[in-house]
Amino acid sequence: MPGAILPKDNYLFTNAMAKYLAIKLNNGFIYTIAMWLLSRLVIIVVMQFITPLTYTPPDELNHHQVNFFPTPGWDLFAHWDGEWYRKIATSGYSYKNDGQMHSSAFFPLYPWTTRAIMLFGLPFEVAGTLVNNVAFLGALLILYRWVEERHGMSVAKWTTALMAWSPYSLFGTVTYTEGLFLLLTTASLQAFDKNQHGWAALWGALATACRLTGITLVPAFLLIAWREGRSRTAYISSLAVGTGLLLYIIYCTTRLGHPLAFIYAQRGWGRTPGFDWHGWFAIMLDGLTVGNGLIKAIMIIGGSYLLWFFRDKLSPVAVAYSFFYLLLILIAGGVTSIDRYAYGLVSLSIAFGYLLARYPFWAYAIVGYFAIILARFSFLFASWYWVA
Numbered sequence: 140m141p142g143a144i145l146p147k148d149n150y151l152f153t154n155a156m157a158k159y160l161a162i163k164l165n166n167g168f169i170y171t172i173a174m175w176l177l178s179r180l181v182i183i184v185v186m187q188f189i190t191p192l193t194y195t196p197p198d199e200l201n202h203h204q205v206n207f208f209p210t211p212g213w214d215l216f217a218h219w220d221g222e223w224y225r226k227i228a229t230s231g232y233s234y235k236n237d238g239q240m241h242s243s244a245f246f247p248l249y250p251w252t253t254r255a256i257m258l259f260g261l262p263f264e265v266a267g268t269l270v271n272n273v274a275f276l277g278a279l280l281i282l283y284r285w286v287e288e289r290h291g292m293s294v295a296k297w298t299t300a301l302m303a304w305s306p307y308s309l310f311g312t313v314t315y316t317e318g319l320f321l322l323l324t325t326a327s328l329q330a331f332d333k334n335q336h337g338w339a340a341l342w343g344a345l346a347t348a349c350r351l352t353g354i355t356l357v358p359a360f361l362l363i364a365w366r367e368g369r370s371r372t373a374y375i376s377s378l379a380v381g382t383g384l385l386l387y388i389i390y391c392t393t394r395l396g397h398p399l400a401f402i403y404a405q406r407g408w409g410r411t412p413g414f415d416w417h418g419w420f421a422i423m424l425d426g427l428t429v430g431n432g433l434i435k436a437i438m439i440i441g442g443s444y445l446l447w448f449f450r451d452k453l454s455p456v457a458v459a460y461s462f463f464y465l466l467l468i469l470i471a472g473g474v475t476s477i478d479r480y481a482y483g484l485v486s487l488s489i490a491f492g493y494l495l496a497r498y499p500f501w502a503y504a505i506v507g508y509f510a511i512i513l514a515r516f517s518f519l520f521a522s523w524y525w526v527a
Contacts, residue, residue, distance in 0.1 A: 170296060171283045174303040175276045181510060182312050185517040187211045194522055203523045213264035215521045220245070221314035225263045228254040234395040240407030243400040247387060248348040249316045267314035275311035275318030278325050278485075279303060285329040286489055289454060290496075297502055298492025306512040307482035307527060309520060317483055320349045324356065324460075325485045327380070331360055332454050334369070340376035348383030351401070352480065355467050356380045359460035366455070410473035418474035435474065438481040439465065445490045453489060461486040479527040 191209045209215055217225060226233075227242050227250035234243040249270065256266035279299055287295035302308065302321075310317035327342035339360065346353035360377035363369070391400040402412070422432035446453070446461045461484060468480045481487060495502035516526050 167283050167287060167292070167295065168280070171279050171299055172276075174299050175279050178303040178308060178510070178513065179272065179312055181514055182309060182517045185514045186215050186521040190215070190518050190521040193518075201523075207523055209521050209523075213262070213268060216268045216312065217264040217314045218520060218523050219525065221264075221267065224250045224253065224267060224314055224316075227251075228257065228263050228267070232395060234391070234397065234400040234404060236397060236400075236403055238406045241400070241404040243391060243395055244404035244408070246316070246348060246350055246401065247390070248345060248383070249319050252319070253314075264314060268312065271314060271316070271318040272312055273318075274322040275308070278311075278318060278321035281322070281325045281329060282485060282488070285325065285332070286492065289332075290452070290489075290493065293496040294489075294492050297495040298489050300502075300506050301491050301495060301509070302485075302488045304506050304509045304513060305482060305488070306509055306516045307479050309513060309516045309526065310479060310482070313520060316349055317479070320346060320353065320483055321485055323349055324353060324483075327356055328454070328456055328460060328485065331363070331373075331376075332456050334373075336369075336372045336376035340379040340382075343376075343380030344382040346383065347381055348387060350483070351384070351471075352464055352467055352483065354381060354384050355460060355463035358463050359456060362459050363456045405472070408473065408475070410471065410475075412470065412472050414470055415472055415474050422474055435478045438478045438487075439469075442481060442484075442487045442490070445494060446486060449490050449493050452493060453486065457486040457489060460484075461490075476527055 186209075188211070191211055194209050196208075197204065203218070223242050223245050227245060227247070232242050232247075234241045249267075253263060253267040253270050256270060257263060259266075261269075279302060282302060283295045283299045286298045307317070311321070312318075323342050323346035327339050327346055330336075330342060331339035343353065343356045343360070346356060357377055357380050360380060361374065364373035364377055387401065388398045392398040397403065405411070422435050424432070443462075443465055446458060450458050464484050464486075465481075468477055495505065520526050
């Protein structure tokens with residue numbers, strides 16, 4: 140019969156398609172592994188070799204740098220917030236309503252996961268570094284696959300490169316929560332985008348047990364469920380995302396004596412809920428002199444514009460999540476680490492990846508520049524300077 144596909148032809152066609160898909164999958168997998176590995180090697184070389192060889196004590200020492208000299212070892216990955224996560228993993232939580240810094244400000248999933256790995260005999264700095272790095276790799280793998288399915292290979296590659304080489308990707312290697320948070324939020328967003336509501340609820344609930352900003356998944360999912368006329372299951376899974384935060388509130392109530400201990404503890408860092416007008420005014424002035432404020436302004440203001448510009452091309456759930464997320468970090472009080480929090484918004488990397496895919500010449504230059512700043516951030520962090 141003319142036009143009919145014979146069994147042999149059908150077999151050859153299926154085999155060819157399988158090979159094509161395998162090659163495509165392997166290329167994406169290998170590319171993502173390469174971006175992760177090469178960028179992590181830059182961090183390791185700078186922190187473990189260059190910093191100890193070139194470090195000179197600053198003229199003005201802070202309390203961290205007194206009697207400090209960087210020597211190669213896992214401890215260099217565990218500065219600043221890493222100290223708090225170490226306390227939680229080894230000694231548990233503490234809180235008093237006295238306006239001072241307390242560990243209750245930090246959510247439990249990362250330190251408790253690290254504690255579980257420590258049961259195999261590993262010290263905190265080793266276990267915490269492994270958890271964050273493996274999670275960051277997982278986030279990149281999921282991100283590449285999701286973006287490739289929606290936007291094509293070019294956008295997927297630039298988004299992955301941007302996420303891996305961003306200066307703030309340093310916090311996907313040291314003992315912070317960025318890697319784990321990006322893994323969980325990316326997995327949850329992808330699952331909801333594909334109508335896999337059960338998985339979206341699971342990954343989202345873990346995200347809200349990881350960082351407060353994970354709660355912005357809830358209104359984003361509810362909005363998209365309403366706009367797209369999804370089933371009742373979508374609404375139930377959207378609300379279930381808040382389970383992680385709810386459980387932490389219960390823990391704070393029963394063990395720490397206050398349901399909002401994680402919010403009140405932020406006062407020790409100078410954070411009170413509300414828009415920090417003074418902080419943003421300082422950022423704008425600093426930005427005019429091309430200081431650190433310029434990076435913060437680009438991340439938040441420029442990123443918001445970019446998300447709005449590409450709103451019709453990005454996944455609706457990614458766009459909704461972006462604006463709820465940005466709104467929360469704007470009204471949470473304080474601007475100290477707002478650029479690092481913006482990096483934790485995966486949708487922002489996708490939007491930037493979309494832009495870079497349009498202008499590959501500039502994309503190479505930008506990623507190369509990011510690699511230089513990543514090395515600088517690594518040196519500063521290993522030297523116990525505040526980065527973000």
